[in-house]
Amino acid sequence: LCLVYLYGAGGILLVYDITNYQSFENLEDWYSVVKKVSEESETQPLVALVGNKIDLEHMRTVKLEKHLRLCQENGFSSHFVSAKTGDSVFLCFQKVAAEILGIKLNKAEIEQSQRVVKADIVNYNQEPMSRTVNPPRSSMCAVQ
Numbered sequence: 001l002c003l004v005y006l007y008g009a010g011g012i013l014l015v016y017d018i019t020n021y022q023s024f025e026n027l028e029d030w031y032s033v034v035k036k037v038s039e040e041s042e043t044q045p046l047v048a049l050v051g052n053k054i055d056l057e058h059m060r061t062v063k064l065e066k067h068l069r070l071c072q073e074n075g076f077s078s079h080f081v082s083a084k085t086g087d088s089v090f091l092c093f094q095k096v097a098a099e100i101l102g103i104k105l106n107k108a109e110i111e112q113s114q115r116v117v118k119a120d121i122v123n124y125n126q127e128p129m130s131r132t133v134n135p136p137r138s139s140m141c142a143v144q
């Protein structure tokens, strides 16, 4: 069934889990299937390497260098996403589509595709005053 999707595809995403080294190693098999199908096709697909689960960066087992080397050796475009939080997912598809079409995305387009990361609101006023010499002026924090 997978061959049906691969044949004639303009772009192929090789997705692995950055916290699971085996999923990265498995890409070799997946890519050999891609190459086999591409041999029979007139047009060559754009291949993108996508590291998923960047929300679990602290549990990363696939080093960034490994990812980048694979991209360099095979001419893949490089992406990191989190399917869980949605981080960079749209951006990844937008970049791949732009690459296929030969369009260069401008800064505004790239920024628009990036989600605003909001930090939790902490109410410091509930903390005992004696603990802080200078109580914080603001109880809100948002990273944009």
Ligand SMILES: Nc1nc2c(ncn2[C@@H]2O[C@H](COP(=O)(O)OP(=O)(O)OP(=O)(O)O)[C@@H](O)[C@H]2O)c(=O)[nH]1
Residues within 6 Å of the ligand: 052, 053, 054, 055, 056, 081, 082, 083, 084, 085
């Ligand atoms: N933290 C985190 N968990 C994720 C992310 N993407 C997927 N998961 C979790 O990883 C597990 C596997 O996700 P699936 O969507 O089943 O992935 P799959 O590759 O289809 O896995 P199989 O069905 O086993 O082939 C689930 O528990 C998801 O919730 C992510 O970006 N971050």
